[in-house]
Amino acid sequence: MNSSNGSPVTPAHEVVIIGAGLGGIGAGVALRRAGIEDFVIVDKWPKVGGTWLANTYPGVAVDVPSPVYNFSFQQRSRWSRFFAPGSELQRYAEEVVDKQGLRDKLLLGSGASKGVFDEANDLWRITLDNGSVLTARFVIGAVGGLEQPHNPDIPGLADYTGKIMHSSRWDHDYDYRGKRVAVIGTGASALQLIPELAKVVSRLTVYQRRAIWIAPKPDFAMGPVLNSVLNFPPLQQTVRFVGNVGVNAGLGAGLAVSNYPRVTSVGLTVGETALKSYLFAQVRDPELRRKLTPDYRLGCKRPSVSNSYFRTFTKPHVDLVTDAIERFTPTGIVSADGVERDVDMVVLATGFKVMEKGYTPPYPIYGRDGLELGEFWDANRFQAYQGVSVPKFPNAFLIVGPYAYAPGSYIPLIEATSAHAARVIGEARRRRATCVEVRQDPHDRYFARMDRRAKRTHLFSQGCVTSNTYYINYQGDGAAFRPSTQLEMYWENRHFPLEDYLFTARPPALARANGRRTKAGSAR
Structure with missing residues (x-):
């Protein structure tokens, strides 16, 4: 023009x-x-x-x-x-x-x-x-x-009368303490969200389509001493470089060595064995452990880290449902096994498009x-x-x-x-x-x-x-x-x-x- x-x-x-x-x-x-x-x-x-x-x-x-x-x-x-x-x-x-x-x-x-x-x-x-x-x-x-945000296409979702929100659009005005809450999804956001919800709700029901590979999270408070050490530029730059190499290796090693499938397979097997051992240490119930074990290879999805996710499911007021969701009702969710669970709030931790x-x-x-x-x-x-x-x-x-x-x-x-x-x-x-x-x-x-x-x-x-x-x-x-x-x-x-x-x-x-x-x- x-x-x-x-x-x-x-x-x-x-x-x-x-x-x-x-x-x-x-x-x-x-x-x-x-x-x-x-x-x-x-x-x-x-x-x-x-x-x-x-x-x-x-x-x-x-x-x-x-x-x-x-x-x-x-x-x-x-x-x-x-x-x-x-x-x-x-x-x-x-x-x-x-x-x-x-x-x-x-x-x-x-x-x-x-x-x-x-x-x-x-x-x-x-x-x-x-x-x-x-x-x-x-x-x-x-x-x-x-x-x-990816909102799931589930029959009856529009008819549900309780509170519903996507994890990326959190409504901080809603008080969910003491409520019955359902979380749909077990990806990276759900991994962080679920343990926090479990601390304050009366009942937490998690609907899982696929389990997620999880490693221990080496998290700790940094404090003034560690932060002052990081304030030394040469050390800070070294830590950043080494850390980036490590993260890239942990998340993308299988992609980087794609021309060597046998090496990739051996590496994935070693990693899966280590993560299954971590799950075993966190969850002793064999049936619950089976539900929390991924049925796909490490690296198919972005793995994550947590020290509290697995143990959250051992709490008496937390349920893990692996049956598919059949439909929503005005007051709750019906899974494929025919069980209807009434909930006050639904969190869609269903990722993004x-x-x-x-x-x-x-x-x-x-x-x-x-x-x-x-x-x-x-x-x-x-x-x-x-x-x-x-x-x-x-x-x-x-x-x-x-x-x-x-x-x-x-x-x-x-x-x-x-x-x-x-x-x-x-x-x-x-x-x-x-x-x-x-x-x-x-x-x-x-x-x-x-x-x-x-x-x-x-x-x-x-x-x-x-x-x-x-x-x-x-x-x-x-x-x-x-x-x-x-x-x-x-x-x-x-x-x-x-x-x-x-x-x-x-x-x-x-x-x-x-x-x-x-x-x-x-x-x-």
């Missing part, structure tokens, strides 16, 4: 970042490091923090060690616990925003509802929930994967020729070069795209893909290009390499397909993870050939405007 006098349209911002969680914050810092100042970070929430702002259920905490879960450019040395509570992570996000000078870049309280690429002017038009439209030369999508049709992305994005990104992925499978760029979607980048995340801490992922986006935008500035788009061939080679690797992992060779893991989407692909080490993820996102992208400047007037912006810096 051109202006009324036929001259090219100058965008209001050079970059719009969608999402003010740690991904959007990391992207903002990466842009600043590349000398790019004219950007804005938009988010639907009233504060920064993303996942750590939205998830406030009892017991919410990071499931990797706190000294690992921070940015390399701003490592925090004050943690209350080795596995910090979620509120502390949200405060850390605020600290990064302030220290990195991003506060005046924030536009909070109205998220994106649509994105359209204007081919005539080489810019993006981002419509916000409040109806306003932002224009930008480039857009970075930093909406996390754990964003859209990850790489699902209509939810990734969570709003329509239109690239060249009106191509919509969600529809493209639905028809052609989820794919993105280095998890960042998709052909026919120029000037657009993702922080958590398909095949981006090498399992481990999310922070190295954010830093890697943010560096990728900032490098391309910086090169576009240098070349005075108004349009940059990943070339089809390198994109296709990356997709084929990741798909080939993923299909060799234990996720596809040892029964994981039937484990209901979010690692495998509705298309039968492992698009939610990158089958590699985080070291490879780090290196390839910083050292990819720039010629994998096509840089163009058309019409000439736009190129001149882009060149002036490069020299002048911010041009709001």
Whole structure:
């Protein structure tokens, strides 16, 4: 679309970042490091923090060690616990925003509802929930994967008259103490939530579809001495590096050595034996232990850590139901064995819509020729070069795209893909290009390499397909993870050939405007 006098349209911002969680914050810092100042970070929430702002259920905490879960450019040395509570992570996000000078870049309280690429002017038009439209030369999508709650499709759910909430949308005004509570789901959120609920409710019923692999949680209060030790930068950096290597090995070793299936199988067997021994030490009742033992291989789903989850089910007022849920009634839940259990409150700890049709992305994005990104992925499978760029979607980048995340801490992922986006935008500035788009061939080679690797992992060779893991989407692909080490993820996102992208400047007037912006810096 051109202006009324036929001259090219100058965008209001050079970059719009969608999402003010740690991904959007990391992207903002990466842009600043590349000398790019004219950007804005938009988010639907009233504060920064993303996942750590939205998830406030009892017991919410990071499931990797706190000294690992921070940015390399701003490592925090004050943690209350080795596995910090979620509120502390949200405060850390605020600290990064302030220290990195991003506060005046924030536009909070109205998220994106649509994105359209204007081919005539080489810019993006981002419509916000409040109806306003932002224009930008480039857009970075930093909406996390754990964003859209997954509510189960169970008959009668709408007829239930008690309190119902998803774990990621906790209602703190509701007093559940002394109530009969049901939890549906036994994933990572439920693992933290269930022991806390059991402390105060009169009866807790947990509906489990699949058990979860759990290791002991080496959690402890950090205290002033340990925090002061971590405040010594060389030691802090060493701890962060070693910790990230350990977390990557624990969560993604089977994916990284996918070309060695026998090694993977032996490693998984050793790990499963150790975790079954831990379960045996926690639960002596053989029938209860059988119910809590996963029927799929370690690594099919993201494993977790807890010191109290197993023992919670040994309490007399806690029931574990493994029969499928048949339907809701106005006052409770009927399981497949015909038993109806009346409950005052139902917690849906049923996870999120990850790489699902209509939810990734969570709003329509239109690239060249009106191509919509969600529809493209639905028809052609989820794919993105280095998890960042998709052909026919120029000037657009993702922080958590398909095949981006090498399992481990999310922070190295954010830093890697943010560096990728900032490098391309910086090169576009240098070349005075108004349009940059990943070339089809390198994109296709990356997709084929990741798909080939993923299909060799234990996720596809040892029964994981039937484990209901979010690692495998509705298309039968492992698009939610990158089958590699985080070291490879780090290196390839910083050292990819720039010629994998096509840089163009058309019409000439736009190129001149882009060149002036490069020299002048911010041009709001």
